[in-house]
Structures are given as structure tokens and as C-alpha cells.
Amino acid sequence: MSDQTATKAPAARRSLLKTLEVDTRLLGMIGALALIWVVFHIWSDLRFLTPRNIFNLSIQTVSVAIMATGMVFVIVTRHIDLSVGALLATTTAVMAITQTQILPQVFGLEIGHPMIPWITIVAGILTGALIGAFQGYLVGYQLIPAFIVTLGGLLIWRNVAWYLTDGQTIGPLDQTYMLFGGINGTLGIFWSWVVGLLAAAAAAAGLLLARRTKMGHGFPVKPMWAEMVVIGAVVAAILGFVAVLNAYEVPERVIEREFERWGCAAAEGCTAGYGIPYSVLLLIAVAVVMTVIAQRTRLGRYIFATGGNPDAAELSGINTKLLTVKIFAMVGMLCALGGIVASARLGYHTNDIGTLDELRVIAAAVIGGTALAGGIGTIYGAIIGALIMQSLQSGMAMVGVDAPYQNIVVGLVLVLAVWIDIQYRKLSGAK
Amino acid sequence: MTPLVQMKDVSISFGGVKAVDHVSIDLYPGEVVGLLGHNGAGKSTLIKILSGAYKADSGEIWIDGKKANIQSPRDSRDHNIETIYQTLALADNLDAASNLFLGRELTTPFGFVDDGRQEAETRKIMARLNPNFKKLKEPVSALSGGQRQSVAIARAVYFKAKILIMDEPTAALGVHETKMVADLIKELKAQGLGIFLISHDTREMMELCDRVSVMKNGQVVGTERVEDVTEDDILSMIILGKNPKQAA
Numbered sequence: 001m002s003d004q005t006a007t008k009a010p011a012a013r014r015s016l017l018k019t020l021e022v023d024t025r026l027l028g029m030i031g032a033l034a035l036i037w038v039v040f041h042i043w044s045d046l047r048f049l050t051p052r053n054i055f056n057l058s059i060q061t062v063s064v065a066i067m068a069t070g071m072v073f074v075i076v077t078r079h080i081d082l083s084v085g086a087l088l089a090t091t092t093a094v095m096a097i098t099q100t101q102i103l104p105q106v107f108g109l110e111i112g113h114p115m116i117p118w119i120t121i122v123a124g125i126l127t128g129a130l131i132g133a134f135q136g137y138l139v140g141y142q143l144i145p146a147f148i149v150t151l152g153g154l155l156i157w158r159n160v161a162w163y164l165t166d167g168q169t170i171g172p173l174d175q176t177y178m179l180f181g182g183i184n185g186t187l188g189i190f191w192s193w194v195v196g197l198l199a200a201a202a203a204a205a206g207l208l209l210a211r212r213t214k215m216g217h218g219f220p221v222k223p224m225w226a227e228m229v230v231i232g233a234v235v236a237a238i239l240g241f242v243a244v245l246n247a248y249e250v251p252e253r254v255i256e257r258e259f260e261r262w263g264c265a266a267a268e269g270c271t272a273g274y275g276i277p278y279s280v281l282l283l284i285a286v287a288v289v290m291t292v293i294a295q296r297t298r299l300g301r302y303i304f305a306t307g308g309n310p311d312a313a314e315l316s317g318i319n320t321k322l323l324t325v326k327i328f329a330m331v332g333m334l335c336a337l338g339g340i341v342a343s344a345r346l347g348y349h350t351n352d353i354g355t356l357d358e359l360r361v362i363a364a365a366v367i368g369g370t371a372l373a374g375g376i377g378t379i380y381g382a383i384i385g386a387l388i389m390q391s392l393q394s395g396m397a398m399v400g401v402d403a404p405y406q407n408i409v410v411g412l413v414l415v416l417a418v419w420i421d422i423q424y425r426k427l428s429g430a431k
Numbered sequence: 432m433t434p435l436v437q438m439k440d441v442s443i444s445f446g447g448v449k450a451v452d453h454v455s456i457d458l459y460p461g462e463v464v465g466l467l468g469h470n471g472a473g474k475s476t477l478i479k480i481l482s483g484a485y486k487a488d489s490g491e492i493w494i495d496g497k498k499a500n501i502q503s504p505r506d507s508r509d510h511n512i513e514t515i516y517q518t519l520a521l522a523d524n525l526d527a528a529s530n531l532f533l534g535r536e537l538t539t540p541f542g543f544v545d546d547g548r549q550e551a552e553t554r555k556i557m558a559r560l561n562p563n564f565k566k567l568k569e570p571v572s573a574l575s576g577g578q579r580q581s582v583a584i585a586r587a588v589y590f591k592a593k594i595l596i597m598d599e600p601t602a603a604l605g606v607h608e609t610k611m612v613a614d615l616i617k618e619l620k621a622q623g624l625g626i627f628l629i630s631h632d633t634r635e636m637m638e639l640c641d642r643v644s645v646m647k648n649g650q651v652v653g654t655e656r657v658e659d660v661t662e663d664d665i666l667s668m669i670i671l672g673k674n675p676k677q678a679a
């Protein structure tokens with residue numbers, strides 16, 4: 001058979017990339033992101049790639065990126081969710097009312113009670129999960145197309161949020177809750193390094209463990225130097241990211257206001273860096289959990305199998321209806337998490353929170369290589385997709401591109417990204 | 432000897448159409464029973480009832496002399512029934528190992544899918560069934576028809592099926608690959624499996640099957656041992672819907 005000729009190619013002809021066994025798609029996406037960054041950096045007179053801007057870029061990306069990880073599963077199973085922005089609004093409305101009205105007035109917890117933020121968050125996640133599960137039920141069991149269910153959901157949940165809040169801005173929100181917003185809650189230099197080193201160690205250990213498992217089964221592994229190059233690159237990326245966030249110094253006037261929080265004995269002569277924001281930690285945690293689900297659990301395997309061939313999945317004994325409910329419930333929960341970050345960043349629940357987020361989330365997933373035909377998509381891709389979108393928008397705003405051009409460029413990039421992806425698949429021979 | 436499978440008086444209709452109309456059929460260990468008939472004669476529908484994809488409106492299914500209640504593909508698998516579908520029921524975007532174990536993944540003690548062990552097991556069984564099979568890491572969409580079919584067959588062999596349903600297993604295959612599947616059917620038969628085989632190729636059926644049942648319009652026209660009939664007899668049963676032996 002013809003497949004033997006390929007495997008018998010001389011080993012010397014294997015390219016460097018093949019030896020390293022890195023994902024060329026991932027590399028391509030990182031390359032595109034780097035290109036965008038460099039272009040804006042030069043265009044903005046070297047103001048784009050500063051610690052401050054990278055910090056802002058990362059906290060602006062979190063909310064959409066969190067939801068995009070869930071959108072990957074939805075699109076992989078050949079569905080779509082147009083309601084994520086509206087669902088975010090409903091969950092933040094519920095959370096805002098819970099912490100400012102229900103808990104203080106009905107349950108008598110005074111404002112600032114330590115339990116308020118956590119009860120609020122649980123209530124928000126439950127709300128998201130229930131609404132998502134209900135939409136999933138309509139799609140999976142009642143066989144209404146997801147496009148219709150979630151288009152209805154877009155109108156319904158946007159206006160349920162309006163109804164719940166009478167269209168008013170609700171705030172100020174709980175102080176602890178607002179720590180998830182970004183600049184209000186960061187780890188500081190010391191703990192950022194601790195987290196960074198732990199993450200680097202975990203990544204290195206994970207890669208080496210995977211290598212040992214492979215060898216245990218007698219599978220071929222890449223040479224040790226190649227393994228070390230990959231580990232070195234991953235560790236450098238993690239620590240580099242931490243170093244950049246740590247390099248963003250807290251302005252003096254902020255330190256003066258509460259110098260103890262920044263580990264200073266006195267306000268004078270004290271410097272401090274922000275470090276990793278809690279919201280970014282939340283995104284990383286979501287990304288890790290979602291990646292583990294996608295690659296290491298039966299649930300993830302069934303999601304991808306259903307996306308590849310729904311009939312085959314069902315004939316293999318997979319309950320694809322319940323699977324649909326689970327996926328939409330997951331997206332609902334992620335909308336609540338995205339909502340926590342979005343409302344905490346603003347400090348308020350506003351009536352227009354999350355407007356058009358559904359399009360940003362879908363675009364992020366698609367730019368990140370999720371195929372609308374189903375079966376293909378990665379979590380890291382969606383996050384990089386979200387980062388690419390946010391970089392374009394922030395960059396264009398920074399260099400003063402007019403608003404209509406900004407949206408035109410984002411639209412073009414979306415179409416271009418999918419076109420490049422199709423060309424890539426053609427060239428690499430994958431479907 | 433108790434039959435491995437007995438389907439007794441099974442009927443199913445879709446809308447007003449009786450797709451399977453009071454059909455009774457049986458299968459013994461180490462036997463290949465062929466189902467023949469025109470498109471729409473009810474062959475695929477009948478075996479989909481056995482494989483759990485459809486639920487019969489009436490009738491009974493007995494497995495190994497015991498009455499079985501097959502409501503879903505999972506129930507069917509629990510009775511050691513494996514099905515190889517005409518349409519190659521594989522998830523194209525997953526690799527061979529993921530497809531082989533789809534719905535029955537091997538897991539680590541922590542409950543995660545054990546890809547390493549799945550791949551090792553797949554290598555082992557593929558080395559036996561189809562030594563040319565090397566593309567273990569690639570999505571099955573990159574495989575040829577025969578290789579894809581061998582993944583589907585490996586699934587049946589690996590999970591120690593006792594009853595195998597093959598719906599046009601060679602329809603999408605070339606000459607060489609067809610022979611491979613035919614050899615495999617003989618081997619599995621020698622191991623004592625019972626096999627239902629659906630095909631349009633009368634000659635192939637004469638060669639592989641012990642008995643053939645011919646269906647037309649949802650009913651069984653006749654069931655005969657292959658050595659008792661000629662190819663022409665079978666053809667006339669398919670076309671005319673009458674059993675020449677009974678008519679004579």
C-alpha cells in the first residue's frame with residue numbers, strides 16, 4: 001500500500017520542525033500575533049509593546065477569551081451560540097443584584113461581608129449553567145437548530161437583564177469581587193514569580209512525563225535535545241510573560257494611597273510592580289481545565305467524535321443529546337465567569353455590558369482555527385484568536401485609526417484568517 | 432445447538448411504510464448468514480434493529496437462547512454484537528485508536544483517557560489484521576477505504592464480538608482490500624463468531640455465506656443453504672420475490 005513510501009523517507013530529510021514535533025498551526029498563529037505586535041509597535045512610535053500596554057491587553061482579552069474556550073466545544077459539535085453576550089449580561093445582572101440588593105437586604109449580610117462575593121459568584125455560575133443547559137436541551141432533545149435557539153436567546157437574555165435591573169447601572173460592586181477585574185487585583189512581584197516558576201516547573205514535568213509514558217509503550221520519541229528545546233521555549237515564554245507583567249510599575253500616586261498593600265513600609269521611595277492579574281490567572285485556570293477536558297477526558301473525546309461524525313458517535317453508544325446539554329451548560333458557566341471579569345473591570349453592571357460579545361467570541365474561536373464544519377478546534381487557538389482580535393483593536397485605537405476603519409479591518413482579518421486556515425489544510429493534506 | 436441470534440416475527444414501519452414486515456431469522460455460531468435483496472428491501476433496517484439503531488414495533492430478539500431487550504446501540508454492544516456499517520461509522524477527525532475505542536475508552540486510574548495504552552493496543556491488533564497499517568497518529572480521513580474498514584473490523588475483533596453484523600463491508604473497497612475482508616470473515620467464522628453479511632454481490636455471497644436469506648418489500652422471500660441453490664435461483668428470488676424451490 002502507498003502509505004509505506006512516506007514512512008521510509010530517509011531520516012536526514014526530516015526538517016527541524018518535524019524533529020521538534022511542534023504544532024505548525026500554533027506556530028503560525030503565534031507568528032501572526034507577533035507580526036501584528038511588531039507592526040503596531042513601530043507604527044505607534046514604540047508605545048505598543050510596553051509592559052503597561054501588554055498588561056492592559058491581557059486584562060482586556062480575558063472576558064472574551066474565557067467564553068471563546070467554551071465556544072470551541074459548541075462549534076466543534078457543529079452548533080453555534082449567538083447568545084453569549086446576552087447571557088453574560090443576564091448573569092452579571094443577577095450577580096450585581098445579588099451582591100448589592102438581595103444579600104444585604106433579604107439575607108441581612110451587611111455590605112462588605114466576606115461571604116458576599118463568593119455567594120454572588122456561585123449564584124452567577126448557577127444562573128449561567130441553568131440557562132445554558134435549557135438552551136442545550138432545546139437544541140439536543142427538541143432538535144431546534146442552535147442558531148435559532150440562541151438567536152432567540154440573544155434577544156431574550158439581553159432583555160431579561162434589562163428587565164431585572166430596570167436598565168439601571170448597578171454598583172458599586174463588592175471590593176473583593178472587583179479584584180477579578182484586572183488592575184484592581186494583581187499578585188504583585190513576589191507571588192507572580194512564585195506562580196511563574198511553579199507553572200514552568202509543571203510544564204517541564206508534564207512534557208518529560210509524557211515522554212516517559214511514550215517510551216514505556218515503546219513508541220518513538222523525539223531526540224532529547226529537541227525535547228529540551230521545546231521545554232526551554234515553554235519555560236522562557238512563561239517566565240518572560242511574568243517578567244513583563246512585573247515590569248509594569250505601580251504609579252506613585254496609587255502607592256501613596258495604600259502603600260501597605262504593595263509591601264512598603266512607607267510611601268516614599270517605594271516601587272512595586274503589578275504582576276499577574278487575578279483575571280489572567282482565572283483565564284489560565286479555565287484554559288487548563290478546558291484543555292484537559294478536550295484532550296484527556298471521555299467527554300472531550302465524545303465532543304470531537306460527535307463533531308466529526310454525529311451518526312458514528314451515536315452508533316458508538318454516545319448520548320449526543322445529553323452531550324449537547326452539557327456543552328451549552330458549560331458555555332453558560334463560562335459566560336458567568338466572563339461576566340465576573342467584565343463587570344469587575346468596570347466596577348458596575350451596566351445595561352449594555354457584553355453587547356456584541358457573541359461576535360467577538362465566535363470570531364476569536366474561528367480565527368483560532370475552529371472549523372465551523374465541526375470536529376476541529378483547540379482551546380489555545382481560541383485564546384490566541386481572542387488576543388489577536390484585542391491586539392488589532394487596541395493597536396488601531398492607539399495609532400488613531402478611525403472607528404469605521406477599525407471594524408472594517410477586524411472584519412477583513414476574520415475572513416482572511418479562515419481563508420488562510422483553509423489553504424493551510426489543503427497544503428498539509430488534512431481535511 | 433442454540434442459535435446465537437433469533438429474531439422472531441420482527442416488524443417496523445416508518446410512516447405508513449412497513450420497512451420490515453413480520454421477519455424471522457436466525458444465526459448459529461460459526462455461521463455466516465447473508466442477507467440479499469434490492470435497495471429498500473429492508474435488509475439494513477432489519478439489522479439496525481439488532482444493532483440498536485432502531486427499535487422494532489413488534490417481535491422479539493433472542494440472544495444465546497435468552498430474550499434480549501435491545502433499546503440502544505449500547506445494549507447491543509452489551510450482548511457482544513458489533514456492527515460494521517455500510518457508511519463506515521468512523522469519526523473522520525479522530526485517529527485510529529480513538530475510533531477503535533470510541534465509547535469504550537481505556538482510562539487511567541484518575542479517569543482520564545489513556546491514549547498511550549489505546550495506541551499500544553491498536554498497534555497490536557493492527558499488526559495482526561492489517562500489517563500494512565502504519566498511519567496510527569493521523570485522522571482516519573487520511574486513510575484509504577480498506578484501512579478505514581480494518582479500523583472498523585478491529586473494533587469488532589478487539590472487543591471480542593460474538594455476533595458480527597457487516598453491512599456491505601466491501602462496497603467501498605478495491606479488489607485487494609475486498610479479498611482482505613473476505614479472508615478476515617473466514618477467519619472470524621473459524622473462531623466461532625456468527626456473522627450477518629449484507630451485500631449486493633451475489634457471487635461473493637455464494638462464496639462466503641453458509642445460508643442466504645432473500646428479502647423483498649420488507650419480507651423474507653426465502654432462506655436457503657448456499658449449496659442447495661444456484662446463483663440464478665437467488666437472482667430470481669431477488670427479482671421476482673418468489674422462492675423457485677417452493678414454487679416447484
